[in-house]
Amino acid sequence: MSIMKALLLEKYGEFRYVDVECPVPGAGEVLIRVKACAVCGSDVHGMDGSTGRRQPPIIMGHEAAGVIQQCGEGVTDWKPGERVTFDSTIYCGSCPNCLRGEINLCKYRRVLGVSCDDYRMHGAFAEFIVVPERILYALPEGIEFEQAAMVEPLAVAYHAAAQVTVLPGDNCVIVGAGTIGLLLLQVLRDMGARVGVIDISKDRLETAKALGAEFCANSSEEDALACVSEYAADGVDITYDAVGITSTVDLCAKMTRANGSIVLIGNLSKSVELPLQWVVTRQQKLFGSCASSGEYSKCLEMIASGKVNVNALITRTVPMAEGGEWIRRLYKKEPGLYKIVMIP
Numbered sequence: 001m002s003i004m005k006a007l008l009l010e011k012y013g014e015f016r017y018v019d020v021e022c023p024v025p026g027a028g029e030v031l032i033r034v035k036a037c038a039v040c041g042s043d044v045h046g047m048d049g050s051t052g053r054r055q056p057p058i059i060m061g062h063e064a065a066g067v068i069q070q071c072g073e074g075v076t077d078w079k080p081g082e083r084v085t086f087d088s089t090i091y092c093g094s095c096p097n098c099l100r101g102e103i104n105l106c107k108y109r110r111v112l113g114v115s116c117d118d119y120r121m122h123g124a125f126a127e128f129i130v131v132p133e134r135i136l137y138a139l140p141e142g143i144e145f146e147q148a149a150m151v152e153p154l155a156v157a158y159h160a161a162a163q164v165t166v167l168p169g170d171n172c173v174i175v176g177a178g179t180i181g182l183l184l185l186q187v188l189r190d191m192g193a194r195v196g197v198i199d200i201s202k203d204r205l206e207t208a209k210a211l212g213a214e215f216c217a218n219s220s221e222e223d224a225l226a227c228v229s230e231y232a233a234d235g236v237d238i239t240y241d242a243v244g245i246t247s248t249v250d251l252c253a254k255m256t257r258a259n260g261s262i263v264l265i266g267n268l269s270k271s272v273e274l275p276l277q278w279v280v281t282r283q284q285k286l287f288g289s290c291a292s293s294g295e296y297s298k299c300l301e302m303i304a305s306g307k308v309n310v311n312a313l314i315t316r317t318v319p320m321a322e323g324g325e326w327i328r329r330l331y332k333k334e335p336g337l338y339k340i341v342m343i344p
Helices: 043-048 151-161 179-189 202-210 224-231 246-256 276-281 297-307 320-329
Strands: 003-011 014-021 029-038 064-071 083-086 128-132 134-136 171-175 196-197 215-218 235-239 256-265 285-289 314-319 341-344
Touching: 003 320, 014 320, 029 083, 029 196, 043 320, 064 128, 064 151, 083 314, 134 297, 151 179, 151 297, 171 179, 171 246, 179 202, 196 202, 196 224, 202 215, 215 224, 224 246, 235 246, 246 256, 246 276, 314 320, 320 341
Parallel strands: 171 196, 171 235, 196 215, 235 256, 256 285, 314 341
Antiparallel strands: 003 014, 029 064, 029 128, 029 341, 064 083, 083 134
16 A cells, blocks of 8 residues: 555544545556645635635645556556646436537536535545546646646636637626636627626736726725726627626626527525516526536637736745645635645
8 A cells, every 4th residue: 555645634624634545547548756736725715614625634726737657457548748737517318418528517527626515525635546547638738737736727717708608899897806706807808898807806806907907996996887888888699607696796797688598607595586576677698507518628828928927916936835824825815825735
């Protein structure tokens, strides 16, 4: 039995960098030596028990890249030494949703680094991780492991953008300038849209402006609807809620033009109030967007080509042994912190 180091959520709010048993790849699986793993907002929100999806003890982490160390029986399309990243979702490939190509909606989906009532899947806050070969993606030349660790949130953003056909010149507004919101901003701009961003953080709005936002509004200091009306007098074509609370859903509805579209990405609240009469009488269209569904290759190309600047969102690269401290700092919402990437 071989041993590896891993960052373990031992109890809610308490991390330890400990020795654990190294996983062994089975048939159709590969063992990956993790070279970089980013901290997701769901890890930060989940570590205190509020989501019920990080029940300790659990090794979290699902935004990662590395090198194939060993291939299990039957794996012929991959070989040791190849640089790869992998989907955060393990899908079955055979249920009705998977057969329709909707792998993000797999009836039997499991997410790496998640521990809930239904299953426990240790993740990539570790030296090694085992994943099925079907969720692997090869890294393009020139892309660094730290950049590749950002492809999962970029794929989530791209999937959200693709829920509605975006035409060149469309007016779009994103509510929430977190990692997903700022990546979505870049994806929409690449599609030719004009994009505004609303948030309550001055630092995040400054980053949004630097990444090409047409306008930025701080909804804690100014009337966001008034700012939007100057940007799009008849309302916005498409709004994206990257937060997921009643006030942001309401804001998106009030900003969106008649027959426009609202895409819901964030889900900080399990349920929200919807301004139903407003939505119905304006014939607005609501779309939910869940995770990603095969967009990794496209997103890796966007990173490699420079169409999306992920480096702008990586605040620090830190040793994984110090990961617990940095996750707690993210939890406390220290100013200026976006993505923390950990190196085992």
